[in-house]
Amino acid sequence: xxxxxxxxxxxxxxxxxxxxxxxxxxxxxxxxxxxxxxxxxxxxxxxxxxxxxxxxxxxxxxxxxxxxxxxxxxxxxxxxxxxxxxxxxxxxxxxxxxxxxxxxxxxxxxxxxxxxxxxxxxxxxxxxxxxxxxxxxxxxxxxxxxxxxxxxxxxxxxxxxxxxxxxxxxxxxxxxxxxxxxxxxxxxxxxxxxxxxxxxxxxxxxxxxxxxxxxxxxxxxxxxxxxxxxxxxxxxxxxxxxxxxxxxxxxxxxxxxxxxxxxxxxxxxxxxxxxxxxxxxxxxxxxxxxxxxxxxxxxxxxxxxxxxxxxxxxxxxx
Amino acid sequence: xxxxxxxxxxxxxxxxxxxxxxxxxxxxxxxxxxxxxxxxxxxxxxxxxxxxxxxxxxxxxxxxxxxxxxxxxxxxxxxxxxxxxxxxxxxxxxxxxxxxxxxxxxxxxxxxxxxxxxxxxxxxxxxxxxxxxxxxxxxxxxxxxxxxxxxxxxxxxxxxxxxxxxxxxxxxxxxxxxxxxxxxxxxxxxxxxxxxxxxxxxxxxxxxxxxxxxxxxxxxxxxxxxxxxxxxxxxxxxxxxxxxxxxxxxxxxxxxxxxxxxxxxxxxxxxxxxxxxxxxxxxxxxxxxxxxxxxxxxxxxxxxx
Numbered sequence: 001x002x003x004x005x006x007x008x009x010x011x012x013x014x015x016x017x018x019x020x021x022x023x024x025x026x027x028x029x030x031x032x033x034x035x036x037x038x039x040x041x042x043x044x045x046x047x048x049x050x051x052x053x054x055x056x057x058x059x060x061x062x063x064x065x066x067x068x069x070x071x072x073x074x075x076x077x078x079x080x081x082x083x084x085x086x087x088x089x090x091x092x093x094x095x096x097x098x099x100x101x102x103x104x105x106x107x108x109x110x111x112x113x114x115x116x117x118x119x120x121x122x123x124x125x126x127x128x129x130x131x132x133x134x135x136x137x138x139x140x141x142x143x144x145x146x147x148x149x150x151x152x153x154x155x156x157x158x159x160x161x162x163x164x165x166x167x168x169x170x171x172x173x174x175x176x177x178x179x180x181x182x183x184x185x186x187x188x189x190x191x192x193x194x195x196x197x198x199x200x201x202x203x204x205x206x207x208x209x210x211x212x213x214x215x216x217x218x219x220x221x222x223x224x225x226x227x228x229x230x231x232x233x234x235x236x237x238x239x240x241x242x243x244x245x246x247x248x249x250x251x252x253x254x255x256x257x258x259x260x261x262x263x264x265x266x267x268x269x270x271x272x273x274x275x276x277x278x279x280x281x282x283x284x285x286x287x288x289x290x291x292x293x294x295x296x297x298x299x300x301x302x303x304x305x306x307x308x309x310x311x312x313x314x315x316x317x318x
Numbered sequence: 319x320x321x322x323x324x325x326x327x328x329x330x331x332x333x334x335x336x337x338x339x340x341x342x343x344x345x346x347x348x349x350x351x352x353x354x355x356x357x358x359x360x361x362x363x364x365x366x367x368x369x370x371x372x373x374x375x376x377x378x379x380x381x382x383x384x385x386x387x388x389x390x391x392x393x394x395x396x397x398x399x400x401x402x403x404x405x406x407x408x409x410x411x412x413x414x415x416x417x418x419x420x421x422x423x424x425x426x427x428x429x430x431x432x433x434x435x436x437x438x439x440x441x442x443x444x445x446x447x448x449x450x451x452x453x454x455x456x457x458x459x460x461x462x463x464x465x466x467x468x469x470x471x472x473x474x475x476x477x478x479x480x481x482x483x484x485x486x487x488x489x490x491x492x493x494x495x496x497x498x499x500x501x502x503x504x505x506x507x508x509x510x511x512x513x514x515x516x517x518x519x520x521x522x523x524x525x526x527x528x529x530x531x532x533x534x535x536x537x538x539x540x541x542x543x544x545x546x547x548x549x550x551x552x553x554x555x556x557x558x559x560x561x562x563x564x565x566x567x568x569x570x571x572x573x574x575x576x577x578x579x580x581x582x583x584x585x586x587x588x589x590x591x592x593x594x595x596x597x598x599x600x601x602x603x604x605x606x607x608x609x610x611x612x613x614x615x616x617x618x619x620x621x622x623x
Contacts (some may be wrong), residue, residue, distance in 0.1 A: 163428060167459040167467075167509045 015223035017289045021256035022297060023072035025062040026215045027055055028264040029105060032079045032096065034086040041099055048103035051265040054316040055105060058263040068302045072255035076109040078211060081241040082117060083204070089237040089244040097234055097250065108254035109229055115246025116207040116214065119227035125202045127221055128210050129192070133285045135179055147192070154189040155179055155279050190276045205276030209284070212277060212313055214247075217258035217294055218286045229257045260298050260305055263314045271317055278310045320445055320478060321614055322466055324455040324506075325485040326495035331529035332485040333454050334585040335575055335607070337365045340452050341396075341587045342611035344415040348449035351393070351416040353440075354380060355455045355462040357427065360420025362454060365585045367402040368394055374422035381424035383440065384433050384465070391440065393418050404589040413449065426456065429464045437469040445478050450615060459504055467506070471514040481620065482506065482524040483572065488531040488557060497564035500524055523620065525572035527610065532577050536602070572619060573610040578603040 030047055037044075055075070063071045077100075079092055086092070093110050100107050117125045134147040137157035147153045156178040162171045178185035192206045213219050219226055227246035238244050247257060266274070286309060298305040306312060323336040333356065343350040354362040360379065363371030374381075375392050383391035396415040397408040408414070418440075427433070444451045456462045470480045484506075486496035500506050510520045533539070534550040542550070561567045580592060580599045588607065592599035613619040 165459070165504070166426075166429075166461045167464045167504045167506075169504075169512065 014289070017220055017223045017287070017293060018225060019293060019297070020217045020225045020258050022217055022294070023074045023255040023257075023259035024066055024261070024301070024303070025058065025071070025073045026257065026259035026262045027058055027073060027075045028215070028262065028266070029055065029075050029077050029100065029107060031266065031270065032077065032092070034080070034084040037086055037092060037095070041095055044095060044099035045102050048100050048105050050318050051316075052103050052105060054265045054318070058265075058314070058316070062261075062263075065303070066301075072259075074108045074255045074257055074259065075106060076111060076215070076247075076257065077107050078111050078113055080113045082113040082202070082207060085241060088239045089241055090234055090239065093237055093248070093250070094234045106251055108251040109247055109249055109257045111211070111227075111247045112241060112244055113207055113211075114241070115227055116210040117202050119246035122221045122226045124214075124219065124221075124226055125193075125200075125206065125210055127219065127226075128206075128213060128284060131285050131287070132192075132280075132283055134283050137177075137179060151191060151193045152189055153192055153280060153283060154187065155282070156181070156185060156187050158187070158189065188275060188279055190279060192280070205273050205280060208273055209277045209280040212262060212281060213284070213286070213309070215258055215262045216260075216309060216312055218290055218309065220287060220290050260294070260301075260303055261312045261314060263316070265316045265318065268317045274315060278313070281309045281313075284309070319449065319615060320441055320451045320453060320470075320480045322453045322455055322463075322480065322482045323485065324460075324463060324482065324499070325457050326499035327486070327492055328457045330457070330485040330487050330492065331575065331581065332457070333362060334365055334581055335485060335527065335529055335610070336452050336454050336483070337362065337585075338587055338607040339611045339614065340415060340450070342607045343450050343614070344396075344413045345409065346608075346611060347411055347413050348615070349413040349415075349447070350450045350452065351414075351418060351444055351448045353418045353444065353451065353453045354420045355453050355466065356457075357381065357420060357460075357462055358425055358456055360422070360424050362417060363394075363419050365587065366394075366396050366417055367400045367405060367586070368396075368417070368419075369401050370399075371417075371419045374420040374424055376422050379419050379421035379424065381421035381427070384436050385424075385427045387432065387436065391418050402587075402589075404591050405587065416448070418444075426461050429461050429468060434465055434468040434472070437465050438472050438474050441466075441469055441478070442474055459499070463506065464509060467510050467515070468513050471510070480523060481614065482520075483527050483614075484524060485527045485529055486566070488528045488554075488574075490557065490560060493557060493561050493564055493566055496526060497566045501565060524570070525620070526566050526570055527572055528574045530577045530581075531574050536576065572613055573606060575606045575610070576600065576602050 029051055059073050062073055077096060096110065097107055132147060134153055156176060159174060159176040161173050164171045176185060176187035178187050190205055191203050193200045193202045195201045214227065229247040229249040230245040231249045231252060295305050323332050325332040337352060340350045340352045352362065354360050360374035361372065363374065371394060378388060378392040380391050382388035394417045396405055396417060400406060441451065453466060455466065469475060484496050484500055486492040498505060507517055507520060511517045532550065534547050534554065578600050580588065588599045588604050593601050593604055
């Protein structure tokens, strides 16, 4: 199958794209930072108590939308081991499972954030970066370096004062403008990474964008999915975060990790990060073959998926 | 007192004349400093024979101070550091003579509030320390001119006398250009008014200086043919008419600097030795510099028109 109509390619030049198992909905129960963990188990229990009603609602909404068969819903939890390292995988995962269980929730999958940067020897973040198609703002003249060089991505054009000739009246200030504007602009400029080549530090929103793409089953490397979940129990996990698989399946009876849609119950402080995530995902070109595959699978399940990736993501901000 | 030296076109002799005026003022006993605000080409060091600062100083010059906010700009004592014998050692009775050079490789920079603020500080301190502060600006409508106009409009510099010398050669194009720089669109008067100056005060403090003027009556023109002398005479009359129409006429002229062979070949300070010992420079030129140096600070030469 040629995913790019009108473009000639040898059939053997197109790598075979492997399908991934898909649930109907992937629910993210939360995102753990060192501060939350060090605040003690009560903080974790409190967190799960707060997200519980929203998780149940999301499950119900999903069940209402599924007309064929039983709804497949999996839950996941992301632990930040990229920006700060704390505890050991076994200790952290054990605490998480305990606190979730007390609230009546099951964590099917646990993932570590650095698994969004590198997983199974694949530089996942770079892979996604290479699929960025930054929209050029109207009237762009190259004065702003491209995203691939600067690591900055925006949704429009910046405010600026054009240089005036010497002794002429100063030019009026030009406000920023969002490209897809509806009456009034909300302009954002997002730092995707910083640091020198080879020692790049990816930003939290960029890794979160990779995380969403991963959960939506839209990432392939040479046609193969990356960071396939590995079954393990909390006791089996290594003591070192680097040796823990990027995604661990804790519940042997869980439905697939990836899903048609995602739902995230997050603290309201993550709102700006998710705005950045949505801006990034709006400018990521998902491989056409992969996108078509997922849409067709959904159609077979009796679900019509929106074309835009961001429209498959749902949230509850607490 | 601060004197701003500017011109609309390059090559008018603005820098060499104002350097000589600074030198003459110091010889007349006043303390004088020369600020190189020709940011696109900071080469005043060459005129003062400062080998280490021919094209600006390596660091800490006016660019660093104004644009980058570096502390205290570099200043050079001409009597101590010039390479020319005649400038080495302050002559008895002479005042101080200092140069504030630009940075080597420095270029023009846009005006900004913090730059104007630093410029105010610099001019204020220079005015307190020296009797005469000569600011050599870039040619034409420049950021340097915009910066000093904004600086002199500030309340801090309200009490300081600021005068303007607009240099032009005695040719048709230069007369039109000089007039345009002062009275034209986005010219000095318009910009000054925009920045809060009183236009009448500014206009009363602007005088023109004609440079490299060929005087048909001078003994130096003995080699010219009668036809050439006649043509020069006609041409001179026509230029005078043009100048008065353009408000660059006799009443607004402070000085006329004759064409000097030495300055045609080399921008330098003309010493008395150049006239009397080496006999290379003309006495008339040195006299013109001397007179201009006196007139700049002579209030009777600046009575409003």
